[in-house]
């Protein structure tokens with residue numbers, strides 16, 4: 099299984115949760131490539147290698163050159179890491195073999211078997227999960243072709259690199275990035291991909307990318323991979339974030355969310371001191387088995403209170 103992820107220094111911690119939970123729930127050996135630039139230090143790269151030792155993961159790094167954005171003024175307004183995943187297939191990442199792209203804000207909560215066969219047989223360059231929340235909005239904003247149609251979330255993607263190159267997707271991405279000057283602030287790369295594909299993508303099982311916003315719907319019961327979309331990331335919660343969440347009207351998720359996540363967990367990605375203390379504790383725990391790591395650390399990272407459980411998901415089983 100070939101997996102691609104992109105991160106910066108501030109995402110080492112959630113990245114670890116994402117890939118370790120994925121590895122523990124997926125029994126094939128993982129060939130992992132992490133895309134990064136200068137925003138991921140050598141020290142952290144070494145640390146990530148240490149973290150991966152207990153797992154069936156071969157970790158390699160692909161340092162991206164931010165010059166790929168040089169002729170795209172709009173793209174340069176955001177951190178280059180936003181765009182790296184959409185330019186990845188233009189690099190020889192996995193010797194032309196199909197691969198999975200995984201965001202670093204995803205938690206694999208049930209056993210998964212990722213079957214690429216149907217996707218490859220479809221002849222499509224991209225496989226993704228529908229994003230119903232934004233679909234209607236996308237239609238009005240970008241007026242895609244009549245017949246086409248469904249907006250996808252770009253957190254988990256199947257990529258057929260050969261088809262991607264054959265169809266000149268990289269060039270079309272550049273065209274879109276030159277044409278549009280204003281995209282949704284929180285869905286930049288996702289909007290670009292949707293504009294390029296316009297519905298011409300393979301539809302993956304929705305449970306492979308269950309949004310945390312659906313935490314309280316039936317979907318999560320069958321969810322396999324939970325995606326902490328937008329700002330609803332437990333490791334980013336600070337008092338200010340909570341205030342913003344309320345202002346933006348997503349507070350309806352608040353009370354139930356509070357019940358399962360400890361909202362007082364320090365903002366780990368933002369507070370270096372806390373982050374380094376936590377990382378040090380992981381180092382110590384590394385002497386223990388992956389099962390132990392999952393059993394103890396993952397739960398704690400997400401602030402899930404043991405006594406409360408997590409709907410029908412029994413963390414003790416993992």
Ligand SMILES: [Mn+2]
Nearest residue numbers: 201203253327
């Ligand atoms: Mn994400």
